[in-house]
Amino acid sequence: MTDAQQLINYARNQFNEIAADVERHFDLVAGNLKERFAKPLSAPPARRLPPPTTWQLAQRWMYKHKALTAAIVAFFVTGSVGAFVYVKSRDLKKKRRAKRSQSGARTDVVVVAGAVTNPLTNALYLDLERRGFVVYVVANTSEEEHFIRSQSRADLIPLSLDLVDPFMAQNQLARFQNLLGSEQRAFDHAEPHRLNLIGLVVVPDLRSNPARVEDISSEEWSDALNAKVLHTIATTQHLLPAVIEHKANVLFLTPSMTATLKPPMHSVESTVYGALQGFTSSLAAELKQDGVNTTWFKLGNIDIPAATAKQRRDGVPAPRLKPTPLRTLHDQVFDTLVAKRPSRTLHVGRGSLTYDIIGSVMPPSFIAWMMGVGSRPRIVRDTSDDDLQGSAGSLTWEKVDQERLDA
Template sequence: MSADDQAFLDILSSVPNDIRKYSGEVADYVDSHLEKVSNTLREALSSSKWIPESARPRPPPPPPKSFQMSVAPTVLGQLQCWVLKHKVLTTIVVLAIGGVTYKVIRRKVNRKKRRAKRASNGARLEVVVIAGPASEPITRSISLDLERRGFIVYIVCNTIEEEMLVQNEARPDIKPLMIDIVDPESARASIERFKLHLQSPHAAFQGAKPHHLSLRSLILIPSPSYPSSPIATLSPSTLSDLLNTRLLTPILTTQTFLPLLHATPLPYPTHHSLPANAKQGEKPSVLLLTPSIISSLSPSFHLPESLITTALTSFTSVLTSELSPLNIPVTHLQLGTFDVSSFTHNKALVTTTQAQRAETLKWDDGSRQAYARNFVAVNSKGGGGVGAVGKGSSLRELNNAVFDAMVSGRAGTVRVGMGSRTYGFVGRWVPRSLVGWMMGVRRVGEPRGEFGRGGIFGESLGLGPSRSTSPGSASSGNVHGLGESEYVSVYQGDTLPEGDYPDGFRDEHDGYDGNGH
């Protein structure tokens, strides 16, 4: 069979289908018209008067009507339409309401009553031990605040000088606690004497009902001040001293107090009343306060602070895991910047650019050539320390956070102070190269632009080809903040204008060590 024959047969086979299709369409068309004609006739006959009523056909049923209910727009719908039309204004309103709500809630939290528990006769019952340098503004602020709230505050002292500083506060409920943590036997004996003191009955006044003291919290405050220097210029003795005073001291202090923390609440004689928290079996809390800005960013020339703070963070994590089964909460307070001008003379915290330049003159020629410009640039950004004059959060915020952490009974990490949360986010998510660039770090030999510290810095440091540094101008072994106090002229014979000197520089800084102290 040829292809033409096959095509003809296909056409013939499709003819019945086409006939069925077209016949169906014609039938539908005829039916629709016949139905219209029949309905018209039926309607006309049903309304004719000449046909008897019994013979009249019924009128056709009315066509179905589509039911549409007009619903008035609701308030929510109108609000949605308005929001879609005014997105910018809606965003401003939401931000304003959120800001006002945050302020109101924060004000209520700050006004919350924070007081220590007292006996029925008003006697103080709860004891707080603070292990931190007695001369630090943070230590003084926390101790004075806790004493005002009704606690008996003991500050751990290692030397006679520290004991005299505590006694100079002239507050009867802020007392020194002498503990030599370097000597384990002496430290153990001091803890036993302190334990017996807590177990002994006390009377607020003669004839009053005796009461007992209970340990509320142990607060560890390592010194928040650290030297800044390139790794190449840090001497082994400096690193050893920093590790001993900033890292080992808090660890050994905690180790010394652990037996007392385990034994609390202490057993008291049954014929004397117990403090309320002793009846409930509450355990004392452990607080560790460390700066967080430098450790979050890990910038150049801040190895000691970054290293020690990170190590203390790991120590807190391990201590939390060990003490959690014993129901002893451990809280790590990561501090931002606080205004400590009320506790420190302003001149003690002023670090000028001239002081930073003078510090670089103590380095050898190779270190000065490699690090001096970036060192001055990074340190001129502000340093990011805990203490500041005229800037930073109020110390009241820190005091409230310490009290809340003491009584909450929950372990964890708390960020408090200006910059603590922001710099934590920046250090976690912003690329490290961008952080360094923002702090003024540039490649050696790269021209400095708007954000740099070139030109005059290099000349004043003796880095340019036209200047040379005398061999006696560099003092090896002295590190920023820890070396021997000796003022080194920055301009090597040049005289600064009168306005470029810090206040009282000529009169009070004959022994200037380049650190602002």
């Protein structure tokens, strides 16, 4: 055998070995793949859903019982409306009367400080006397004392308070405190009882004639601040010892519709309102430390029968929006006087809460647009006390709407 033939045989053997190795490798791979795919694939574990919530269960139940759900909703809506109407009617029919002693004598005392001839103040202290309180009305002059006595009410008594002479005022209030501390008898051989001061009702006079700031003299500013701000502060200051001693509730009643909007031509009323607001807030914080509650009544448009009757006689048309009845204010005042924890602020009267929100939240540009931009407000000089409708000189809803339409 030649060398060339030996080389060819060697190459053929090497090739056969390589081909055999490749074939064995492919057979091994094919066997592995066959075994792999022959076994069934295991499914991934099922994901467990969280348990349904109470709201989801309720939704499923409502979806399955649509008719019954509608009936239940209708029942609750009707019942809520009926309960609201019932509570309101019961509240109106509720008899609000002051406590009496075993002998039938009146024991609860209320002091009212404000403009005596003001229709709102007059209606307030007359209603308190009818409800069974012994009402003392602060009188600074002999004319005011005569006016109070002319009401011919046995338990409506003037409380003389001379603010010009502080020593005289202290002596007058000392006699009043001695009267509260001494025993009283309704009749001979009756059980003695003591008078209890349960409340001080302050009705500041915020009325002022509309005028531009440049037309108000310094004397008018001084008179307004003295008569409306300092007079209220001095009266309250003199009565505080008795209030703190008896833990009586303090009520401030102020008209708020005009003052919260701060319209033009009402700078005096807005200034007085702001000063009394700061005084009331500070006083409430101080009295809270002594266990005395202070409530600020923000009054809106209230129907005062005396003022309404005079307006009808004068031919003034009735307002389009009916004012809040005066009885609502009287009921709120009574509930606040006898409450142990009365509210800090109460809105009584149509427009009070609405204008308070507008004046505190809305920008001045919106208020100016509402009042009528570019139009001069008409000056209406109301000097009569009988023209008071919640507050003399205050803007009612109808006046504001009319000025906006005229603009």
